[in-house]
Amino acid sequence: MEIIHVNSHHVAQLEQIDAGLPRDGFLWIDATHDEVAADPTAWRETIAKATGTQIYDPHMTDVINLAHPSYFDSTQDYAMVVFRKLALDGTGTPAEPDEGVDTEVKRKIPPALTKLATKPVAFLLMDRALVTVHMANSRTIEAARNRLLEVRNKRDGGQHVLRAPGSPEELMLRLLNAMVDQYLALRQPLTAQIDRWQRALLNPRSPFNDWNALLDARIELRKLDHLCEGQRDAIQELRDYLVDTMENSHNSRTKDLMLVRVNDVMEHITRVLNHAQRLESTIESAVQIHFSAMAHRTSEIMRTLTVITALFMPLTLITGIFGMNFAAMPLLRDESGFWIAMGMMAAIVIVLLVLFWRKRYLDDNDR
Incomplete structure (x- = not known):
């Protein structure tokens, strides 16, 4: 004390x-x-x-x-x-x-x-x-x-x-x-x-x-x-x-x-x-x-995956059609049928990319 x-x-x-x-x-x-x-x-x-x-x-x-x-x-x-x-x-x-x-x-x-x-x-x-x-x-x-x-x-x-x-x-x-x-x-x-x-x-x-x-x-x-x-x-x-x-x-x-x-x-x-x-x-x-x-990053990832899915959906449809087991199908026995189908796929991808670009689905938000 x-x-x-x-x-x-x-x-x-x-x-x-x-x-x-x-x-x-x-x-x-x-x-x-x-x-x-x-x-x-x-x-x-x-x-x-x-x-x-x-x-x-x-x-x-x-x-x-x-x-x-x-x-x-x-x-x-x-x-x-x-x-x-x-x-x-x-x-x-x-x-x-x-x-x-x-x-x-x-x-x-x-x-x-x-x-x-x-x-x-x-x-x-x-x-x-x-x-x-x-x-x-x-x-x-x-x-x-x-x-x-x-x-x-x-x-x-x-x-x-x-x-x-x-x-x-x-x-x-x-x-x-x-x-x-x-x-x-x-x-x-x-x-x-x-x-x-x-x-x-x-x-x-x-x-x-x-x-x-x-x-x-x-x-x-x-x-x-x-x-x-x-x-x-x-x-x-x-x-x-x-x-x-x-x-x-x-x-x-x-x-x-x-x-x-x-x-x-x-x-x-x-x-x-x-x-x-x-x-x-x-x-x-x-x-x-x-x-x-984190939600924004997840949204960006989902947008990228959605674009990729949208691009491949018509391609998957085309390959599924040509994979059918019919006896007679257009372009199936044509020598140039493969390249015509590939051209159609490429054209569809280009059209979709242009459409997505015009809709601003492909803009880089981070930039």
């Missing part, structure tokens, strides 16, 4: 939690799911000792639930936000596991889509404290904690001083913004993967056989769509909560700054959601174009 004291003058890491909150500033108490799950009762008592706030049992269950979707809830003493962030180490769990699907079966998911594994991060927003619970080795949380600890004392008078967050709400929004930015960084590799599939689907020289991977990609994009919708709903409820609680306790400038940060997080989530929907629509369009191209 990491305890950081943040105020307007300095940021300090504390070795242990004292009874009660400090006189100025606020506390950031950071823990992992393993630490909380090892002894939830002791952890809750420690938080109550430091902040004077008792966490309810249902929220304790949500804190250690690794499959919990993004959501928001509030009480008279604190607000709780669960936000699913990307698992950059690839060890995350799906936000919405598929029912009836064997999770042991290896799916053919491209590397760009395997990065969509997520982990939950729980935020407990209190009056003068922020409690975060996340999986171990969270790069986002570690990077934010290191940046905070690098904040220099303002009395040093140095330039380019990183401003410490002025409230638990601001710190939480900074963390949420960093988590959402990870989703924005996935747009380029996801788009590149979909573009490769589009070219493969529309390549007439090689048949497309990677249908399982394409289906898995569509499933993952649909999960990303649902995931972003849950995140947007949670942040929207958080925004409403902040507007209601800051109405009388904050000045107008602080309130506006907080709303700007919340709206920025929501705008980033909306961009990821719209991009996921566009990629899913692109896959569906590419599949439809693929089958349309």
